[in-house]
Amino acid sequence: MAGEQLKPVAGLLLFLNFCMYAIVLGIGGWAMNRAIDHGFIIGPGLDLPAHFSPIYFPMGNAATGFFVLFALIAGVVGAASAISGVNNLRFWDEDSMSAAASAGTIAWTLTLLAMGFACKEIDLYVRNVRLRTMEAFIIILSATQFFYIAAIHGAARRRA
Template identity: 40%
Template sequence: MAGAGLGRGLATPLLVINFCLYLIAACFAGWALNRNFDAGIGRGEGGVGNNVTQFFFLPITLIACMVGLASCLAGVHHMRLFRSDSLAAAAATSLIAWLLVLLAMGLACKQIHTGGNRPRRLKVVEALMIILALFELLYLLSLHLGFGRAGHNHTAGTGAGVGMGGVGGHNHQHHTDYGHHTDKKIPVGHVPNPAHPTY
């Protein structure tokens, strides 16, 4: 199972990197969103970014980071079990996280293009969304790399009573003759009378 070991060896460091990047991006995006909330009610030092930042980029970035962290937790569970059922959960959450990160990356590019008051922490969030779009894709591909037959539970023919229906095993039933063999030939169309048995 060298292929399975290669897939696990590539997915594990990417899993750790993605977790750290998602956590940092979520913290900085939460800080920026909180500052914009305070600026909206006349508190704090004023808002950051522009309309793209406040209404689109920061909320979607936070959602993408939360789903990304969930995909990392599902990935840890898959690395521990490394079965086909755990792969399905890890791959599904990773795919959703990657699509959300792609959306956040597009908004980050739009925010960079429009400019505005963008402090260093907000620029870090923009850069992390662009980087995570690549790293999440690599992690998603590494989940399937070399998985092969590793972790599959081959249960064919092991279930109780499988042979009963002839599904997992062959249950050859021989016909049993429950009557007595006799050399007495009965004419065609003649029905024996039970009261007068023929011997």
């Protein structure tokens, strides 16, 4: 079967993507925890700051909150798509390929959205080393997730 040639490629990309999504979730969780711990405290008699944002992050710049939020969403969906991908590698039939391809495509589009905010954050300059690492992982994931989807579709196309 010609589609069997792409199975190891899809497996390698799946493992790589899962590890990278896990790292993105770890760094994003750290950033979210720091934002919650060091955010604004609003109580009786306290006024909101002049430029209050509900997505305030004490590190980074104006795009950091949006970037971290969408990177966390992309990380969760990407990790879930990796679980679907493992099922695809086990059975390697048309039913599991369509499920893995659709889950991978949703994860890829959310990763592209997070990549857009990463590019905006890079454009605004001020950010720390952990955020730079997460930006790099999101940008790399946007390419590797695309190649994973292409490998699945290539295997399905060779079967027909």
